[in-house]
Amino acid sequence: MTCLLPTKSGKAAFLGDGLRRQIRRISARLTVRQSRCLTCASIRQHESAARVYRKSVESRSSIRMGIPSKGRMAEDTMQLLDDCQLKVRKINPRQYAAEIPNVPGVEVWFQRATDVVRKLVSGDIDIGIVGYDMLREIGNQDEDLVVVHDALGFGGCHLAIAVPSNWEDVISLRDLLSDKRWSKERPLRVITAYMNLATQFFADQGFDYVELSTADGALEAAPAMGAADCILDLVSSGTTLRENNLKQIEGGRVLDSQGVLVASRTALLNRPGTLAVIHEMLERIEAHLRAEGLFMVTANIRGSSAVEVATVLSSNGGQLLRGLQGPTVSPIYTYSTDGSSSKEGSYYAVSIGVPKSRIYETVKQLRKVGGSGVLVFPLTYVFDEEPPRWSALMNNLGLNVRDFEHLKIGEEFANDGQA
Ligand SMILES: Nc1ncnc2c1ncn2[C@@H]1O[C@H](COP(=O)(O)OP(=O)(O)OP(=O)(O)O)[C@@H](O)[C@H]1O
Ligand SMILES: O=P(O)(O)OC[C@H]1O[C@H](OP(=O)(O)OP(=O)(O)O)[C@H](O)[C@@H]1O
Numbered sequence: 001m002t003c004l005l006p007t008k009s010g011k012a013a014f015l016g017d018g019l020r021r022q023i024r025r026i027s028a029r030l031t032v033r034q035s036r037c038l039t040c041a042s043i044r045q046h047e048s049a050a051r052v053y054r055k056s057v058e059s060r061s062s063i064r065m066g067i068p069s070k071g072r073m074a075e076d077t078m079q080l081l082d083d084c085q086l087k088v089r090k091i092n093p094r095q096y097a098a099e100i101p102n103v104p105g106v107e108v109w110f111q112r113a114t115d116v117v118r119k120l121v122s123g124d125i126d127i128g129i130v131g132y133d134m135l136r137e138i139g140n141q142d143e144d145l146v147v148v149h150d151a152l153g154f155g156g157c158h159l160a161i162a163v164p165s166n167w168e169d170v171i172s173l174r175d176l177l178s179d180k181r182w183s184k185e186r187p188l189r190v191i192t193a194y195m196n197l198a199t200q201f202f203a204d205q206g207f208d209y210v211e212l213s214t215a216d217g218a219l220e221a222a223p224a225m226g227a228a229d230c231i232l233d234l235v236s237s238g239t240t241l242r243e244n245n246l247k248q249i250e251g252g253r254v255l256d257s258q259g260v261l262v263a264s265r266t267a268l269l270n271r272p273g274t275l276a277v278i279h280e281m282l283e284r285i286e287a288h289l290r291a292e293g294l295f296m297v298t299a300n301i302r303g304s305s306a307v308e309v310a311t312v313l314s315s316n317g318g319q320l321l322r323g324l325q326g327p328t329v330s331p332i333y334t335y336s337t338d339g340s341s342s343k344e345g346s347y348y349a350v351s352i353g354v355p356k357s358r359i360y361e362t363v364k365q366l367r368k369v370g371g372s373g374v375l376v377f378p379l380t381y382v383f384d385e386e387p388p389r390w391s392a393l394m395n396n397l398g399l400n401v402r403d404f405e406h407l408k409i410g411e412e413f414a415n416d417g418q419a
């Protein structure tokens with residue numbers, strides 16, 4: 001007898017201990033199966049149907065962004081937008097539509113991660129933040145989906161094959177492939193939530209005898225239950241695998257993933273304002289992520305000229321005391337004793353951006369060259385030149401960076417009403 005219960009979310013909480021006991025009592029002769037078995041073909045049909053019904057840009061005038069409504073990515077996405085001063089304003093927690101007051105004209109829609117991708121494909125949203133794994137699985141290499149930023153710095157995990165730890169002879173994918181246990185009559189049974197990626201991977205690796213099945217979560221339980229031989233699922237810390245007596249194998253890493261910013265090519269090229277919004281988001285995200293790893297340090301250093309101080313810094317601290325492009329060195333003006341006049345004195349103020357991880361080393365180096373009054377500040381943004389990801393996007397869209405000059409954000413929004 002097998003009884004499957006929800007592992008998490010509202011349903012799991014509802015099935016509290018009391019209810020679990022009741023179920024145990026009444027279910028002596030009951031078998032509940034939660035897993036669905038889908039063929040790859042049916043999933044493909046489902047995903048491509050969305051493609052056929054892609055909406056035209058004229059069907060609405062607003063720019064829509066989709067972000068995960070729950071799960072691991074939801075909180076991190078909100079935090080990233082907040083850190084970039086793109087805070088999402090939600091009137092109440094059960095509402096699925098919101099706005100970003102700093103970017104007027106953008107509607108934010110909260111959706112399940114899978115639906116963010118589906119709605120990008122169908123043209124119901126223009127911009128989205130999701131895990132790269134979802135983008136690849138659901139988007140299935142749809143040419144309309146353009147990755148604008150591929151490393152948002154959260155949701156880091158990888159999709160991997162895991163087999164029972166007690167399969168001592170199976171260390172690598174090659175071992176799994178040559179295992180004589182699998183045949184046409186008794187294929188290798190793999191359970192996964194990533195049917196498209198799994199189909200592609202096993203075909204590319206030359207597996208002839210594989211049967212895929214799918215479930216929505218807690219896949220790690222399937223081998224012990226006898227429902228599958230191995231799994232293809234996300235791994236981050238590896239704890240879930242370990243706790244379920246599973247192990248990864250060499251060559252079984254299918255895809256590396258983290259949060260990505262995606263946009264619809266159709267919307268970028270045709271919906272007024274979308275390209276400008278993406279430009280601003282990209283600039284803010286890049287500048288924030290660059291700043292996140294740095295501290296701004298200022299200190300006073302004795303010297304006879306700014307050049308001498310800069311030379312002392314670079315010859316003693318090497319790259320560390322040179323900052324991002326070289327130290328900023330400015331004279332400190334000292335006043336005469338009666339305060340009536342000021343003159344360039346023998347102290348200079350230096351400002352440098354340094355990696356957070358090397359802050360103490362920096363302080364010690366500054367002291368060594370006579371630095372005093374060392375102040376350390378967090379940074380909000382480091383805006384550099386136009387981000388390389390922007391040029392890459394323009395390239396991808398077949399546009400010239402100069403073409404965008406006239407699409408400045410103000411003009412774009414001003415044009416919206418007339419479009
Ligand atoms: N263990 C993990 N560590 C880091 N990122 C993860 C992990 N598991 C999933 N993710 C990322 O988060 C995204 C959303 O996963 P999450 O589990 O929150 O949602 P879901 O599986 O769609 O929903 P649910 O599990 O609640 O049914 C995944 O697509 C992946 O990019
Ligand atoms: O390597 P770890 O750090 O242990 O993380 C991996 C687990 O995280 C995800 O599951 P999630 O918690 O989203 O539950 P789910 O299986 O119900 O989606 C994923 O599906 C793995 O089960």
Ligand SMILES: [Mg+2]
Nearest residue numbers: 071072216217
């Ligand atoms: Mg999950």
